[in-house]
Amino acid sequence: MHGQETFMPQEFAELSALELSTPELADAAVRLGLAVRVAPPGIAAVTPGQRVLGRALPVRHYGSVDVFLEAYGTAGPGQVLVIDNGGRADEACAGDLAVLEAAAAGIAGVVIWGLHRDTPQLEEIGLPVFSYGSNPLGPLRVDPREPEALASARFGPHLVTAEDLVVADRDGVLFLPASHARELAETAAAIHATERAQADRIRAGDTLRRQTSFEDYLTRRAADPAYTFREHLRLVGGAIEV
Structure with a gap:
């Protein structure tokens, strides 16, 4: 996790402290009968090995950084910025200044349905950023803004709102209902304990x-x-x- 101190509800803090993996949480969601929304394959941390967890701060990008600045003004510490750039591969929608400002706003990380740029600077900043790769070219467009610009973000086939929990690690990104955070933590922790015990027994010859x-x-x-x-x-x- 990024080093800055963050605030989150107790059940989120429990999930964060346990450092449960996205596979364990995905299995927990299935066991609880919850919808599992997984980011399309290929997303990865700009700095390998980072992970992030927090309530979603959704935003839709239209070619201009002002929508991010507006979202930061409403951000709660520890939220995760979820950027909908339509999965575009012809431009990067976030770079070092946008991410530096996100860190200053208390945001815990950024996940992008699209591309980033300024990779060396993002690595230096240290805030977890997950995207589908890099592109040196920034937006050359300004599209009409939708009414839902700050209310929801599309991420592949999924719709993400502030009612969602974002979990990202080396296996990918999950969007889960924040209202079930405590149940997810308890169930995923039980799965983790069982699987680690099984692994130990295999290594011992069982x-x-x-x-x-x-x-x-x-x-x-x-x-x-x-x-x-x-x-x-x-x-x-x-x-x-x-």
Whole structure:
């Protein structure tokens, strides 16, 4: 996480302190029956290894930085700026000045449905920035602004609002309902503990097939083709598939 002190609701702080991964949180959301919105594949941190978590601050970009400055004026410390630039690959929509100002506004990180520029400067600033790559060219357009410019952001097929939690790490970016943060934290932590215990047992020579009673599963599936491995794992307490 970026070094600045941030404020977030207690349940967000718990998620942050646990440093749960996006795969663990995605599995937790599935287990809880929540919608899992995943950023289209290919997004990555400008500085490898960074992660970020916070409530979304959505903004739609129309070719001018003023929409970011307006969003910063309403930002709460620890929010994550979610920039909708339509996934464009012909321009960068955020660079060092926009990111420096985001840090000054108390924003915890930036995720972009589009490209960034000023890579060396962004690395020096240190604020987590996730995008689909870089382009030296900034916008050459100013498009008409939509009424939803500061209310929501599109990110691939998904719509993101301030009611969403943003989690980003080396595996990608998730958008999850912030109202379920505590349940997600508890469920993902349980999945993490189970998977780490299973991994330790594998390293000690207790194979995953033995841990999951895989032969028993095959026998039961032969008798009942509708019996799934998911059902079986729930019975034996496994966590490799939810």
